[in-house]
Amino acid sequence: MKGKKILVCVAHPDDEVFCSGTILKLTDEGNDVFLVVGTQGEKGSHDPALSPLAIAEMRRKEMDLAAERLGIREVIQLGYQDGELQYANDLKETLFHLVRRIRPDLVLTFDPWKRYEIHSDHRTIGFSMIEAAHLGANCWYYRQQIAGDVVCHRSQELYLFNCDEPNYYVDITNVFERKCLATSAHRSQFGQAVDETRLRQIINQPHPDVQMTIEPFHKMWRSDLYL
Ligand SMILES: [Zn+2]
Structure with missing residues (x-):
């Protein structure tokens, strides 16, 4: 596959780790990957000496470095508050606009139906x-969005990561x-130093017949998407 546009949508700077091997393969093959990051990740530290502002700034730079190593074409930071993503028109309208502007062939995002997912940001962005x-x-x-280069669009394929099916x-x-x-960024x-065993645990799920390193997804088929 080459020459396609792929939109990867995550909640925090580092969530792309769930699918970054797939991103690498896609960018290597000559596809354009756009990464949408919902929040600034400013609560992502246990160090009380660090302010949320400092954490956000640090993580923005880390995200940019990781994106560079993954060959990502553009990182789109939405700047919402960490831990406070709301399933509401504001967020949805923003994402509809991105889909209609970028017009991706494929979309990758969190599986919001994953059982025992404790992070509400992951469910909400999914x-x-x-x-x-x-x-x-x-x-x-959101009809008011449709003008000029912003046109009605549906991605052909949808892949959910961090899934349990x-x-x-x-x-x-x-x-x-x-x-x-890229993860070490x-x-x-x-x-x-990235702990490879931990990284494999984050992404890997049992696969019946292979001894390779894989990233698992729940692909939503057309029959799932059309009523
Ligand atoms: Zn996250």
């Missing part, structure tokens, strides 16, 4: 992005080393 990816084609949603696997064995390097979250 629910909102899935709606925008699918319903962006319906011009009666995977039905689609990407072999990232060949890019795993570079995934580790998030030094405030993963420390000075």
Whole structure:
């Protein structure tokens, strides 16, 4: 696959780690990847000496470095408050606008139906992005957006990461080393040296017949997307 546009939508700077091997493969093959980051991640530290402002600034730089290592074309920071993403028109309208401006062929986002997912930001960004990816084609949603280059659009394929019912696997064995390097950019979250075992635990889920490093997804099929 080449020449496609892919929108990856996450809640925090470092969430792309769930699918960064897949991102590497996509950018290597000549596709344009856009990364939407919902919040500034300013609550992502246990160090009381660090202010939320300082954490946000640090994580923005870490995100930019990781994106550079992954070959991401553009990072779009929405700047919402960490831990406070709301399933509301404000966020949905923003995501609909991005879908209609960028017009992605594929969308990757959190699986909001994952059982025992404790982070509400992960669920909220997943629910909102899935709606925008699918319903962006319906011009009666946020109709005032439609003008010029902003047109009604639906992404053809939708892949959910951090899922507990995977039905689609990407072999990232060949890019795993570079995934580790990109992950190490998030030094405030993963420390000075990335623990490869931990990283494998974050992404890996049992696959019946392979001994390779994989990233699992729940692919939503057309039958899931059309009523
Ligand atoms: Zn997160």
